Amino acid sequence: MADKYDVIVVGAGPGGMTAALYAARANLNVLVLDRGPYGGQMNNTDAIDNYPGFTEIKGPELSQKMYDTLMKFEPDYKYGNVQTVALDGNEKVIKTDDDHEYRAPILIIATGSDHRHLGVPGEEEYSGKGVSYCAVCDAAFFKDEDVTVIGGGDSAIEEGIYLAQLAKSVTVVHRRDELRAQPTLQKRAFANKKMKFVWNAQTEEIVGDGNRVTSIKYRDKETGEEKELPTAGVFIYVGVLPQTAPFKELGILDDQGWIVTDDHMKTKVPGIFALGDVREKDLRQIANAVGEGSVAGQAAYNYYQDLKDRN
Numbered sequence: 001m002a003d004k005y006d007v008i009v010v011g012a013g014p015g016g017m018t019a020a021l022y023a024a025r026a027n028l029n030v031l032v033l034d035r036g037p038y039g040g041q042m043n044n045t046d047a048i049d050n051y052p053g054f055t056e057i058k059g060p061e062l063s064q065k066m067y068d069t070l071m072k073f074e075p076d077y078k079y080g081n082v083q084t085v086a087l088d089g090n091e092k093v094i095k096t097d098d099d100h101e102y103r104a105p106i107l108i109i110a111t112g113s114d115h116r117h118l119g120v121p122g123e124e125e126y127s128g129k130g131v132s133y134c135a136v137c138d139a140a141f142f143k144d145e146d147v148t149v150i151g152g153g154d155s156a157i158e159e160g161i162y163l164a165q166l167a168k169s170v171t172v173v174h175r176r177d178e179l180r181a182q183p184t185l186q187k188r189a190f191a192n193k194k195m196k197f198v199w200n201a202q203t204e205e206i207v208g209d210g211n212r213v214t215s216i217k218y219r220d221k222e223t224g225e226e227k228e229l230p231t232a233g234v235f236i237y238v239g240v241l242p243q244t245a246p247f248k249e250l251g252i253l254d255d256q257g258w259i260v261t262d263d264h265m266k267t268k269v270p271g272i273f274a275l276g277d278v279r280e281k282d283l284r285q286i287a288n289a290v291g292e293g294s295v296a297g298q299a300a301y302n303y304y305q306d307l308k309d310r311n
């Protein structure tokens, strides 16, 4: 027997929690499902200094505050790793990996994105043995060591600055000759005495001794020379991938796998909305995930009223 709701929100990051808050506050019967801790990517972020209302706040603390606000409106909150979504008339049929089935006329997708892999030899072999995608999770293992960050965007530089608090040195290896990160982050990184930069460097291999990472090999794109950089840890931030595998059959993804919506967060399937990092868009941040969550929650309410009027 399936559990029935008015609205099911998949993903309890900042976007999903806000959408659920708006829908539950409008008196809809809401279920939130997540396969991890509430807060999503905020749990992997140390200090957030660009979310209005807080001069600076730790990611897990902001997650807790958003969760507490959401729970005031009493939605159901359950663990669930969503595997498939099918359509049965107006109903969306959601199945999780523990064989639970949930049904609702409205599905809100807020499953975010995950880190992209570099795809070089040694990356998989040394994952968890010096290769990491989360400085907040793993920095403590590299106290007073020389570590490397690969990438040049916001996440790479933010995490590099975080690592520099504990590590002996942080070398940012970037394939271009300038960073893409926001100017304020760049300024802080360039002023940090523990941070060094290697430009125009294409990482080609992560090398280890069988147990742990010992160095990376990269090609200098200007000279073509192959070089080796000794390091105890490699933190990789080279982009993100949409978390949309369960939604492939719905015909709502673009050719890169991101979900396409209109300004009301509606996908082309009536009753399915999407918001936050999982959407096809330019800027992936907490502030706009929250903003889109409010739009999706309200749009879900309007859709529910229309359905009621028609029946």
Ligand SMILES: Cc1cc2nc3c(=O)[nH]c(=O)nc-3n(C[C@H](O)[C@H](O)[C@H](O)COP(=O)(O)OP(=O)(O)OC[C@H]3O[C@@H](n4cnc5c(N)ncnc54)[C@H](O)[C@@H]3O)c2cc1C
Binding pocket: 010, 011, 012, 013, 014, 015, 016, 017, 033, 034, 035, 036, 037, 038, 039, 040, 041, 042, 044, 045, 047, 048, 049, 050, 051, 080, 081, 082, 083, 110, 111, 112, 113, 155, 158, 159, 243, 246, 275, 276, 277, 278, 284, 285, 286, 287, 289
């Ligand atoms: C290292 C790092 C630092 C960052 N720093 C900042 C910053 O300082 N300021 C800022 O504004 N933004 C920052 N961001 C970006 C910000 O965290 C994201 O933009 C934001 O969390 C997106 O929110 P979301 O709700 O769309 O998705 P997410 O936060 O990614 O949440 C998605 C949720 O969906 C769940 N999920 C996924 N698939 C399934 C499934 N199949 N079944 C069930 N649950 C599922 C996941 O477990 C997760 O909890 C940072 C990101 C990273 C990685």
